[in-house]
Amino acid sequence: MIKIPCPSCAGELTFRSNTSVFAVCPYCTSTVVRHDLDLEKIGEMGALAEDSSPIQVGMTGSYKNKFFYTSGRIIYEYEDGLWNEWHLYFDTGETGWLTDAQGEFAISFPSDEPIPSRDDLKIGKGIKLENDYFKVSDIKRVTYKGSEGELPFKATKDYRSFVYDFSHDDNKFLTIEIPEERGLSPMMYKGSYIDFWKLTPQNIRLIEGWI
């Protein structure tokens, strides 16, 4: 863990992971990029809109007996709404994402398997990964509406991509993100839908009237 002052407001910025390259200052919402031990301000995030998520930066929990820490999030916006992707650092060194969309939660990890080409990704089309059969259920054009905390890549506002969601018969989760900008490589994340409380979460948002 390293602590570096914010280049804009001098507030202390904490990087819990050496793999984090991007952060949003919690005091002045400056977006900063880390060049090893010095930070460069690249913009400002502004306040994020209020939402109903029970998750916040700093939430801890466990998944398959691995302990995780929630380092940051990206808010995805598409035509029909918003959702959150929370970035997780596991004590095993792995990183993953906790999807938080319309009250549904899923945990996923980057997959090394070959990513199908865009031409094969049409709604209703099926793909087989290892022994799992997935079907394209949704294609969304998204932009990053905002981000906070510390992230493993530059998640600046207005970054655009296509997100492909898949359905599976047994609650497994698969999503592919293909950046609009040429030259950036697509990413595939595999995991499963989960019950929020099964994560044994701590340091969550305790929403009054519900807890």
Added chain:
Amino acid sequence: MPRKIKGTRVRPKVTTFNCPSCGGPVNIHVQGHTLNVVCPSCKAIIDAKNPNFSIIQKVTSKQAHRPFLPLNSRGKLKGKLWEVTGFIVKTDSGYDWREYLLYNPYEGYRWLVEVDGHWVFYKKIYRAVEDKSFSSVTYKNKKFKTFNQGSSKVIYVEGEFYWRILVGDTAHVRDLIAPPEVLSCEATDNEVNWSLGVHIDNITIIKAFQTLSPPPFPIGVGMVQPSPIKEKLQQNSKIMLASLFIIFSLYVLRGITASNEQVHRSSYTIERRITPNEIITTPEFEISGRMSNVELQGFAPVFNTWFFVDGLLVDVSTQKGIPIPLEISYYRGSDWSEGSQSNSRVINNVPAGRYYLSLKFQKGPTGPDGPVKLILKRDVPINSNIFFAAFLIIIGPFFSFFRSRSFEVQRWSNSDYSPYNIES
């Protein structure tokens, strides 16, 4: 919710604005998820994502529908707290039903659907496999049978929704059942949504939401209402099988342990004419062992006539007799027959001792065509009791089966795909 959870207390934020159509106040309770919100005053549908809260659709339905579960009321179902955030009335050419959208920030969304006073609690699910058959679908190793398909049209909305909703929205709907569960599919041109529902009885709904108004009266059998008889039948069937097994074991055991001991045997040639009231006594014989039953077996070669033995088992020491009458009759036509040339009679609780038989014979117009044989046995296994017991055991479940079937016939009477169609 697990105990001892730490975190940051937050108060849920409610956004309030004035309806751009009628000026009345509109609230948004579910920040971030709500995409469309309905003005409580003029029922206009408003875009919650648009900073100016633009109107998507003005009031189109004249008829107001009152939700049985009021908006923003809360209730605990399946151990979780839910808030009613949306109410939709849908119709399939005049046949209406009501859908309540439920929300919990830690659990997400659920639905309560009320049709004819029967309630189903739904959760969204995902399916990837292509279905090979229309009549049934397998989900998580459970087979669901097609119950209904049709169209749905939104005719009334209230509250807030996380998807774009319009009065007039149509979809193709299909229900497949495996009571108490149902798999429902709603398909539009753009998407196919599956959900898994489970029957909830209306008492549970009333208790959960503590509503004071009477719930919609349940009509007929609900689509996935569990059959009270079927459950009992399954339970009883287990008891029945166990009982039958015990009885069968007793039967086998009795067959092994019964001594079936012959104590007397005699044979009589019957004259054409019998002297009325002539008494024939057998030699004395010993009945030994513990108190047991005694069986008189008789054989008479009768054909289209009868023979009657008016027997008395007499205790030598007390001279008291136990009646042991035996009738043997056999009739046969070209394609029928009745009776048999042999018969037997059992008397119970005969103590050990010395006995003889006192016999009076009677016969039909024609006599037996040969000698009549009589055999007396003690401690015989009695099968008729066992068959009677088995019959008593089977009869209950047998009737339950028919009642259970009639419950299912009633359930499927609302379906176009009833497996009971043949007899309707």
